[in-house]
Amino acid sequence: MTPQYARAFDDLYQGASNYRMWGRLGWREIRRRYRRTFLGPFWSSFNVAVMVFSMGFLWAALFNQPVGDYMPYLAGGIITWTFLSACMSEGATVFTSSAGLITTIRLPQSLLIMTMVWRNMIVFFHNLLIFLVVMLFWRVPVTSNTILFLPGIVLIALNGVWMATILGLVSSRFRDIPQLLTGLITIAMFLTPVMWSRDILKGHEAIAYTVDYNPFFHLMEVVRAPLLGKAPSMLSWAVVILMIPLGAAVAMYFSSRFRQRVAYWL
């Protein structure tokens, strides 16, 4: 193992193993963001809730779906997508937004990534309250599959870590990336079954078929399907799990090449 890789692994180990620090920092940022507000962290949930309830009825009508089926699907999808997309968009600014710290103290870069992903996971669990309301109101059954959303969210988080590492490193050097990414994430949301389900593509088998090649679809499925009481397909589990070592390998390559350059770029 070359010294560059050894140091990249060391950075990952130092940051990831310091769970007490990123655990605290994640919470602290949540507390700070909503200090002196009435709803606190539930403000983000409130905004998501407004979106779900205002669009849900309209889109259910547009897609010709029963509201009782569509609402839980949309709510589960939006809160999952919120987490996934935050890992990418905030991942791109994870180093630039901590420039002050990175250029004055030695800090494992992975610590900043872990803090960011953990913070968004906390937001996800706040948003889960919306799903709970939808669940109770439209009687979504709790099955033995429901609990699978927990490993699902951990798998998204692990994928989020490698995505954020790559995006964060590249964005420190090329400041166009975060701007570009904002647009791309929006497009990805429309192209991925978040607000629409694959079932409405009946008669368009070719398009429905392409959904299987969309990694975001599988990332969504491992959380959304359990929330709806269904088991994700084996394909989804396999894709999401396999993406972790593959993505991590690419992230390690980027980290070994560019990690030490970040302080110079900021």
Next chain:
Amino acid sequence: MANITLENVVIDFPIYGTQMSFRSELFHRATGGLIRRDNASKRVTIRALDNLNFEIKEGDRLALIGHNGAGKSTLLKLLAGVYEPTGGKVESRGRISPLFNLSPGWESEDTGYENIVNCGLFLGMTPEEIKRKTPEIAEVCGLGSYLDIPVRTYSAGMTVRLAFSIATTIEPEILLLDEGLSAGDASFAAVAEARINRLLSRTRILIMASHSTGLLKRWCNRAILLDRGRIVMTGSVDEVSEFYERRPKETVGAPAEVVAA
């Protein structure tokens, strides 16, 4: 045993975000032709540290002397591990504590007690260590019940007191300081002096950059004179500072050598 060794250390800063032609013209004028540009890579860099070789041993109290832009802060950041050298290597043993910013992680909406935790974590303390030291910090800063309210309500003096009290509880093996430690108002000066002396007494190696010769003479036992990223002289603080003060002033603020990498 704490020690640091530098071997042929070079730091080149890349310059981004300006037009190439404008950039090269500017540096050409500013450096009087020191610019060397590699047309193949089209990258312009500033050499901040140029081929440094030295060793710092246990017990050393090293003063870094030099004009603005001589490379003092860059060298400190290199030793802190913020920058990895673009050439050569740095080897060190011992826990390195940089105190460039007394209060990293400071959050104005948080209370005094919360900020003790915020800063403590970023200064490298464990949660247990912070908990153990909180009474001591509270006593030194003397802010009493103010510690329960958000620090944004503090006066400037109170803010400095708290930050200083937190920062001086660290247990460094190698302490890095940029421009000493400011302790704020006069009434706090006596307490601060004692705190600094205690901090220094448990520090094995001190490396500090300052323009205050008096401070360097009081705290340091060795000195390095830097000019445009190179070591010009090493010796006792008296020798080096005397030489530095007698140098012609034309070099003040002269830019570092600009080269293309």
